[in-house]
Amino acid sequence: MSDVQDRWRGAPAREPVFNLPWPVSALIASLVAAHVARLWLGVPADRFALISSDLAAGRWTGLITHQFVHGGWTHLLMNSAFILAFGAPVARFLGASPRAGLAFFGFFLVCGVVAAAAFAGLSDLLAAHRPGVAQWALVGASGSASGLMAAAARLIQGRGRLGSIAGPVVVGMTTAWIAINVVLGLSGLTPGAGGAPVAWQAHILGYLCGLVVIGPFGWLAGGRRDHVIAL
Secondary structure, three states: OHHHHHHHOOOOOOOOOOOOOHHHHHHHHHHHHHHHHHHHHOOOHHHOOEEOOOHHHOOOOHHHHHHHOOOOHHHHHHHHHHHHHHHHHHHHHHOOOHHHHHHHHHHHHHHHHHHHHHHHHHHHHHHHHOOOOOOOEEOOOHHHHHHHHHHHHHHHHEEOEOOOOOOHHHHHHHHHHHHHHHHHHHHOOOOOOOOOOOOHHHHHHHHHHHHHHHHHHHHHOOOOOOOOOOO
């Protein structure tokens, strides 16, 4: 009743405390549901991981499924917070229609697939020159979330539109993200990963993918080149 009275008196309508775009809410919910289901069923994480031998053996499903598997609650919560921070502006830019929602999920998945495939390629190249390199299993949505960060950087650069990849904001965020991940890789620090090695290369590769493919996915969402969001 009070909201009706506020509008009648000309007062601004009250904004909800949480105004999260539905694609972001649905994505985080799916990640949490996948983790809970895996723990409840007692399925090990590597069952759905991308394993070092998968692509050579023609097993491609891990490129998708690894994005929904996390090593623990801390790993999941950190990735969810990352998606919450950078996914919201991207989802608002793409729009709230079902088509825009599909574009958001497609963008997320493509960044994760490219990050994982490129990481696998780099690992194979390293193994070819250094026999005996340890096998690996890739899990988590960090590569996909890094793509969202890249898209958000271009939106910040363009003040709600897609800014230039060569803009100072984009260049600054890109340089910082690469530097942070190189430091993590060289130092062996693994915040939130429970001591497991971090695939820092996949973070960088997912980010670089996001910089490029947000443009095509913006068109797929509806071609709203002039759409502006508040950042």
